[in-house]
Amino acid sequence: MAVSNTETSLKKSPDLEVKDAQLIFNSVWETLEAERGREKMRFPKELILLGGAPGSGKGTNTAYICKVRDISAEPIVVSALLDTPEMQALKAEGHMVGDREVVDILFRKMLTTEYREGVVLDGFPRTTVQVECIKMLYDKMVSLRREFESTPLKVHFKQPIYHIMVLFVDEAESIARQLKRGREIIAHNEEVKRTGNGTILEERPTDHSEDLARNRYRTFKEQTYDALLSLKQIFHYHFINAQLPLDAVQSNILQEMEYQSSLELDPRTYDVLRVLPEAADITNHARRDLVYRLDRYNLEHPELFRDVVEMIDSKIMSIIKPHAISGRAHVNTEDSLLSKPKALAMLIDVFSERGFFACVDIHLMEVPNRVDLNTGKIECREKKVFRITVHFKGSEIRRG
Numbered sequence: 001m002a003v004s005n006t007e008t009s010l011k012k013s014p015d016l017e018v019k020d021a022q023l024i025f026n027s028v029w030e031t032l033e034a035e036r037g038r039e040k041m042r043f044p045k046e047l048i049l050l051g052g053a054p055g056s057g058k059g060t061n062t063a064y065i066c067k068v069r070d071i072s073a074e075p076i077v078v079s080a081l082l083d084t085p086e087m088q089a090l091k092a093e094g095h096m097v098g099d100r101e102v103v104d105i106l107f108r109k110m111l112t113t114e115y116r117e118g119v120v121l122d123g124f125p126r127t128t129v130q131v132e133c134i135k136m137l138y139d140k141m142v143s144l145r146r147e148f149e150s151t152p153l154k155v156h157f158k159q160p161i162y163h164i165m166v167l168f169v170d171e172a173e174s175i176a177r178q179l180k181r182g183r184e185i186i187a188h189n190e191e192v193k194r195t196g197n198g199t200i201l202e203e204r205p206t207d208h209s210e211d212l213a214r215n216r217y218r219t220f221k222e223q224t225y226d227a228l229l230s231l232k233q234i235f236h237y238h239f240i241n242a243q244l245p246l247d248a249v250q251s252n253i254l255q256e257m258e259y260q261s262s263l264e265l266d267p268r269t270y271d272v273l274r275v276l277p278e279a280a281d282i283t284n285h286a287r288r289d290l291v292y293r294l295d296r297y298n299l300e301h302p303e304l305f306r307d308v309v310e311m312i313d314s315k316i317m318s319i320i321k322p323h324a325i326s327g328r329a330h331v332n333t334e335d336s337l338l339s340k341p342k343a344l345a346m347l348i349d350v351f352s353e354r355g356f357f358a359c360v361d362i363h364l365m366e367v368p369n370r371v372d373l374n375t376g377k378i379e380c381r382e383k384k385v386f387r388i389t390v391h392f393k394g395s396e397i398r399r400g
Helices: 006-010 014-036 058-068 085-092 099-110 128-148 152-156 171-195 210-229 246-257 267-273 279-283 286-300 302-323 341-353
Strands: 046-052 118-122 161-168 236-241 328-333 357-371 378-391
Touching: 014 099, 014 128, 046 058, 046 210, 058 118, 058 161, 058 246, 085 099, 099 128, 128 152, 128 210, 161 210, 161 246, 171 210, 236 246, 286 302, 286 341, 302 328, 302 341, 302 378, 341 357, 341 378
Parallel strands: 046 118, 046 161, 161 236
Antiparallel strands: 328 378, 357 378
16 A cells, blocks of 8 residues: 655654655755756746645635736646546555655656746645755755856746745634535535536545544644744745635735835845835835925915915916816916925925825927027026926715
């Protein structure tokens, strides 16, 4: 009978497990490199190692995780990989499906072109040996990036990004969800048999036995959870409380997995960009800074400030009001008041305080002024037009 070597590997000392991992990884890597060539060892830029307690909603949330991270490839479910014809044939011959076989088939799958940008790995790693292999894969990817960075192939060897994500529910919740799923599958299959419509779903023994469901949960805690937790100090780690309602769980996933430039960009790229502030840095205290500026205008430049407010009231608001439905108005003015930079700043801030968004474009035009009768040269004067665009929330119209 085919068996996994997981139990055997767990009994070994840590040093022996590391040595086993090195032997397995080197063997798999050398075989793949010999088959494909070093320049074709192009693994996904982003790997999300997804683990979850039974009933935690991995299947429900995987598509959402891919959407958040903009990963278009289907997730790789390791248990499904081990059910392929190749693995079935291996087991039929009486061979063990151990860590080497898992690493080999998984690496081969990840090297296909559909996974170049990113992939979610569901159910890997599950053993200490697999943990060590994923660390060595990361090191190899970094090494290949350095090796090819001065060649035309550098675009294929990007800075790797690894995320560890664990969807967690406690033992009682896991058992309850597994048994509930079992009842729903039985009801579904009975309806399919009765009507002939639909597809029969797999009925797992763990979904019908509380003892088996409890044992499945404890296997997750003792193997998968510990394996993923051991990578916490190396890669980005996300622990998600999956006992919450689905919308709350997905909100937490979004918060955890949103783009973070400092974690995802090549360090050299980030160093170039970091001199620029992020939008959040500017907006965090925008209201406070606006109040401070307006008060200073009124204290330090009271006459100019009142002139700007008066101009807005008498010359601009009359144009804005007819556009209350669309929430967008354009105003052209040649008022010399706006030639003062301070007045322009005041205008924009006053509109902001009143709930409008305003921007101003300055257009310079040459207008014919006179013709020199002796030379025929046309003398022009410069005309400055301030084009003000004002946006605001338009009025809603009830229809019907």
